[in-house]
Amino acid sequence: MSDLVGVVGALRRYPVKSMLGEDLDTGEITERGLSGDRVRAVVDVSTGKVASAKNPRLWRDLLTLDGVAPPGDAELSKLFGREVRLADTPPPQAELERSIPEEVLRQGVEQEVGHTITYLAAAAPGTFFDFAPLHLITTSTVRRIGELSARGHMEALRYRPNLVIDTPGDGFPENTWAGARLRLGSAELEVIVASPRCAVPTLAHGELPRDTDALRTVARHNRVEVFDMGEQPCAGVYARVLRPGEVRVGDEVRLTPAA
Numbered sequence: 001m002s003d004l005v006g007v008v009g010a011l012r013r014y015p016v017k018s019m020l021g022e023d024l025d026t027g028e029i030t031e032r033g034l035s036g037d038r039v040r041a042v043v044d045v046s047t048g049k050v051a052s053a054k055n056p057r058l059w060r061d062l063l064t065l066d067g068v069a070p071p072g073d074a075e076l077s078k079l080f081g082r083e084v085r086l087a088d089t090p091p092p093q094a095e096l097e098r099s100i101p102e103e104v105l106r107q108g109v110e111q112e113v114g115h116t117i118t119y120l121a122a123a124a125p126g127t128f129f130d131f132a133p134l135h136l137i138t139t140s141t142v143r144r145i146g147e148l149s150a151r152g153h154m155e156a157l158r159y160r161p162n163l164v165i166d167t168p169g170d171g172f173p174e175n176t177w178a179g180a181r182l183r184l185g186s187a188e189l190e191v192i193v194a195s196p197r198c199a200v201p202t203l204a205h206g207e208l209p210r211d212t213d214a215l216r217t218v219a220r221h222n223r224v225e226v227f228d229m230g231e232q233p234c235a236g237v238y239a240r241v242l243r244p245g246e247v248r249v250g251d252e253v254r255l256t257p258a259a
Helices: 057-063 071-078 099-105 139-148 213-221
Strands: 001-015 020-022 026-030 041-044 086-087 094-097 115-121 135-138 163-168 180-183 188-196 221-227 233-243 245-249 252-256
Touching: 001 026, 001 245, 026 252, 057 071, 057 094, 071 180, 094 099, 099 213, 135 139, 139 163, 139 213, 139 233, 188 245, 213 233
Parallel strands: 135 163
Antiparallel strands: 001 020, 001 163, 001 252, 026 245, 041 086, 094 115, 135 233, 180 188, 180 252, 188 233, 221 233
16 A cells, blocks of 8 residues: 655756756656766766765765866866766775765865775666766655754755655654655655765755765664664665666655554
């Protein structure tokens, strides 16, 4: 038995990892996620690592760049002060650095802080996803984060979702969705786990200024058990694709709870 939980409020893809994305009215969800999403990335030539704003000291300026029409290699190398290239195939053993978010909050984005290593190959071969091919967040969660933050408002764009599900009320409804199935348009998804947040939501995104409350508020008010990582500050969920299909803004989203 499925329940109507909301409608697709926004559909968004990010052609280049960590760069700005684009809104879609209609999108094709394939086994590798939303068609055209995270199909390219900037690679540091000297280290072979994938550039990600999850390491804001080095790569936060990626979030100022248009991922639909990205700069060329020479311009990118000049911007970052190191040789980089725009790649459409992940390097062997593709990895990126994820700065420890709490240390970024304490010390600032310009400081060198501790980090963990994420390997990309496990997500979807030939793509640049950190963990799963789709990320979803509800408007209920975004509203609640905003209500609890200093500004009284928060933007869903800071969390870089593929799907914003327009849901009634506020709170963190997707916290209970792990293992559930979602039907939207002709596609069907399975929710894997709540999304642990890194420093990226706190960074300037295009015209959006830096806002540490995008992470600080979640860390204070919505910590969720994530695998063997213990309680993590979370907003939204990761999902895998069970049945590819077309999705449109305005499509109903129906949830079948986990067995």
